[in-house]
Amino acid sequence: xxxxxxxxxxxxxxxxxxxxxxxxxxxxxxxxxxxxxxxxxxxxxxxxxxxxxxxxxxxxxxxxxxxxxxxxxxxxxxxxxxxxxxxxxxxxxxxxxxxxxxxxxxxxxxxxxxxxxxxxxxxxxxxxxxxxxxxxxxxxxxxxxxxxxxxxxxxxxxxxxxxxxxxxxxxxxxxxxxxxxxxxxxxxxxxxxxxxxxxxxxxxxxxxxxxxxxxxxxxxxxxxxxxxxxxxxxxxxxxxxxxxxxxxxxxxxxxxxxxxxxxxxxxxxxxxxxxxxxxxxxxxxxxxxxxxxxxxxxxxxxxxxxxxxxxxxxxxxxxxxxxxxxxxxxxxxxxxxxxxxxxxxxxxxxxxxxxxxxxxxxxxxxxxxxx
Numbered sequence: 001x002x003x004x005x006x007x008x009x010x011x012x013x014x015x016x017x018x019x020x021x022x023x024x025x026x027x028x029x030x031x032x033x034x035x036x037x038x039x040x041x042x043x044x045x046x047x048x049x050x051x052x053x054x055x056x057x058x059x060x061x062x063x064x065x066x067x068x069x070x071x072x073x074x075x076x077x078x079x080x081x082x083x084x085x086x087x088x089x090x091x092x093x094x095x096x097x098x099x100x101x102x103x104x105x106x107x108x109x110x111x112x113x114x115x116x117x118x119x120x121x122x123x124x125x126x127x128x129x130x131x132x133x134x135x136x137x138x139x140x141x142x143x144x145x146x147x148x149x150x151x152x153x154x155x156x157x158x159x160x161x162x163x164x165x166x167x168x169x170x171x172x173x174x175x176x177x178x179x180x181x182x183x184x185x186x187x188x189x190x191x192x193x194x195x196x197x198x199x200x201x202x203x204x205x206x207x208x209x210x211x212x213x214x215x216x217x218x219x220x221x222x223x224x225x226x227x228x229x230x231x232x233x234x235x236x237x238x239x240x241x242x243x244x245x246x247x248x249x250x251x252x253x254x255x256x257x258x259x260x261x262x263x264x265x266x267x268x269x270x271x272x273x274x275x276x277x278x279x280x281x282x283x284x285x286x287x288x289x290x291x292x293x294x295x296x297x298x299x300x301x302x303x304x305x306x307x308x309x310x311x312x313x314x315x316x317x318x319x320x321x322x323x324x325x326x327x328x329x330x331x332x333x334x335x336x337x338x339x340x341x342x343x344x345x346x347x348x349x350x351x352x353x354x355x356x357x358x359x360x361x362x363x364x365x366x367x368x369x370x371x
Contacts (some may be wrong), residue, residue, distance in 0.1 A: 022073030054204035076163035079239035095224035108240035111211030124216035161273035196229030200237035217249035285311025326360035
């Protein structure tokens with residue numbers, strides 16, 4: 001959590017809550033104001049619903065992290081009841097106070113039968129697209145999350161990839177643009193802690209079209225830890241109209257890639273459309289040398305050594321790319337690399353083991369320094 005700014009400390013001291021607007025707004029281009037900051041959501045293909053549950057989902061964690069209460073009018077009773085469990089979980093993980101929101105319970109609704117999938121074109125969401133049960137009907141791409149909405153040079157190719165994957169796999173698709181990550185209050189919590197709520201927000205915006213939202217798990221069930229999207233947290237963003245589900249945590253990341261490269265349709269689509277890079281993304285796709293790109297290159301070397309992705313440059317030799325990487329910042333990320341040890345060519349394996357040792361030493365120093 002980022003340290004509260006003076007404005008937030010004063011608001012907490014004076015017990016000034018974060019007010020969520022009560023009216024429910026419908027449309028393709030919607031704006032509202034929360035805690036003095038404007039929020040914009042837009043979708044050319046799909047009508048959206050900006051409801052108290054949607055806004056409450058994205059501003060609950062920032063409010064309590066700043067030691068402020070979230071308040072509003074009537075909201076969905078299931079969503080309101082679930083906030084108690086959310087507060088218990090984040091208090092256990094991060095020590096945030098359990099400041100219960102102040103809403104009146106409204107009337108429950110009826111969910112649609114369609115299933116939506118938050119689809120980033122990455123490994124986890126590709127896996128969910130092809131192996132989720134029940135399968136998704138709608139693929140949802142967020143513009144403004146990993147890629148800023150101003151980067152049209154990247155977002156337009158991503159939208160084209162989304163449309164192609166949806167057409168080939170027999171699904172519908174939509175894109176939601178939002179400046180949520182620029183909102184002053186939302187920025188007070190790290191993206192690592194808040195991204196699950198942001199993804200659930202997309203589902204609430206689409207509650208007229210889907211009754212379930214699938215969030216692809218970043219980690220498998222043997223390597224879970226405090227994280228913004230988590231099987232123990234994601235379902236509690238649900239309401240009576242929207243069921244939020246975490247999916248894919250029963251399978252390791254390397255196993256996901258193994259299954260994908262052995263699926264004829266998924267393998268073909270991944271060649272042109274797989275994107276994992278968020279540090280240095282480009283119109284082509286991936287940079288080829290950041291931590292996530294190098295992890296993908298190593299995993300493909302294990303399971304599909306002859307597979308070349310058009311979205312993944314390999315200008316820098318793999319051993320050199322591994323050696324150039326900075327230490328990894330946490331043990332959760334290291335688990336993905338430990339899975340690969342012993343399965344790669346000897347020079348690559350040695351470089352990987354050195355990276356793991358460097359990272360372990362760095363993490364130990366950081367941990368001891370913070371005690």
